[in-house]
Amino acid sequence: MSENLAPSTAAGTAAAGTAAPRPVPAPARARREPMFPDGPAPDPAGSHHERRIRSFQPRRSRVTPGQAEALRRLWPTWGLDVDGLRRLDLGELFGDPALPVVLEIGFGMGEATAEMAAADPGTGILACDVHTPGQGNLLGLAEQRGLTNVRVANGDAIILLREMLAPDALAGIRVFFPDPWPKKRHHKRRLIQPEFLALAATRLAPGAVLHCATDWEPYAEQMLEVLSASPDFENTQPDGGYAPRPDFRPLTRFEGQGLDKGHVVHDLMFRRRG
Template sequence: MSENSATPESAAPDARAPEANAPEAAAEQARSLGSTAVSAATPRRGAPMFPDGTGPAADPAGSHHERRIRSFQPRRSRVSPTQADALRRLWPTWGLDIDGLSRIDLDAFFDGLPVVLEIGFGMGEATAQMAAADPGTGILACDVHTPGQGNLLGLAERNGLSNIRVANGDAIILLREMLAPGSLAGLRVYFPDPWPKKRHHKRRLIQPEFLALATTRLAPGALVHCATDWEPYAEQMLEVLSAEPTLENLYPGYAPRPDFRPLTKFEGQGLDKGHIVHDLLFRRRGA
């Protein structure tokens, strides 16, 4: 699975006078808060994680969109108390459920910034680094990994990153139903699930049908950047991207890793195992 789905205001801590039994009171408060946080982060089986609507929905598109083979599996378990807290506080402002019911006004959502769509961001460390290095570009980060969504929102808050929004759900529905043609300044797909077994290749994201849709949402000159450490998938990516008539390769084959894509822990582990990482950089044709 991928390594890579205004500053939100946080409540100020209470300033209260110290009491004689402060250590005991603090310990009791910590036990109480810890119990609440753990309960919230690990709901009963089958129960919604955020029943009050303050966090990402379990199935935002519901039954009003078709069921089909997907390139992802939702993972909502093991959300830490810190991640759950970030989701509850920040999701109503900086989160987006992909329900497929209406178009997103990207200008309003990102205060007029050009927007790059990143599909699959893992825990969000690389996304946060890229957002910090390029504050003039908005990043719409899409994933279904609930812990990663909470982690990225927390990173955005702690680092004052006003150019990140987090989208929860199916990127196909996001592209097809919720983004206007020509509205994106770029597309990033870093280390998607390679689905290595042959019978699962149909689940890979980078397919001709996906690119035919995605490129309609790209503005002329928009950059498509993919990266993978799975050699057979890199070969498929190069073949599929090269065959898309609206795209042109910026290099004769694979590209060198650009400086703006951070080297992540996930990538470093692959390199330690002898994996070769391939980057691909293509541009949307047009004036």
């Protein structure tokens, strides 16, 4: 009976001069439904691996229309989720078995990554981050500049290293401006720790370089101390100190802002013993 009454009730309300009921809005997207069904997954490793202290802080900023379009079109070809369920064939991933591949952990919005890839087309860059806008931005930059040597990985770099990369697979690892976790109680979250170095050494080819950079002085000091104590690495600097910024590492906008504020940027370049 209610179905028969509903139309006449609405018509009577309108006839009486009262505004008709507003349309019911479409239901909101389900909480776990991915924003990009064919793009980066919200939690690619899911429950496949142990929960541990994370060295990164997921950021949920707005994805622009351009970044969203790049994710929709380019992710199926140039993107991959770090699910920890398969071993990557880097030669197949980049379409060239002879291409040396560098892993970049954390790339922000990807401007520096794109610049390094353009300057060195003979090196593949596997860029890993959890920031969706940055992933979309880097994919868009790679397409705009015609770069074929960039692949974007979504997820935890530790799982990528441990579960998905073969021993000696990498020609280098870059960790530029990682989260410094400045509060003392958060220092355990810093990425550059002995456990990370032991893992990274197994995935780097002998002689390959782990290159870190930070503008946080206490973190730079910790990096130098931990790297110098590692049996798997040796400092490329004869004096055992920091390295000058190499020409291939671009001066980013973020870094320039820090320099304007008086921050000191330290580069550390350590070679895997072999």
